[in-house]
Amino acid sequence: MKTRITIELELNASGIPFVERPPEALLECRCAPVEPGRPASIEIQGNEAGLRWLAEKALAVANARPDGYHVHLGKDEGLLGGELIIARRSRQH
Secondary structure, eight states, rough: OOOOOOOOOETTTTEEEEOOOOTTHHHHHHHHOOOOSSOOEEEEEHHHHHHHHHHHHHHHHOOOOOOTTTTEEEGGTTESOOEEEEOOOOSSO
């Protein structure tokens, strides 16, 4: 059984999305120390509202114009444990 979820993104005149964090959203980001020979590990935990908000932010960045648009999620946005940057770029570096 498949479930379809639809969200609406509010864009300003420059094509920059606006996604407000719900007050009940909880989100935490943990980065494991990098060890030689092991890839970096990032753990994101949250309640349903927090994970939906993160998904909406990621989709908003994906749909943003211009290329290079990014958002910083940190303690001011309710993210515990560090800062998460979501960026849009059309080519790989």
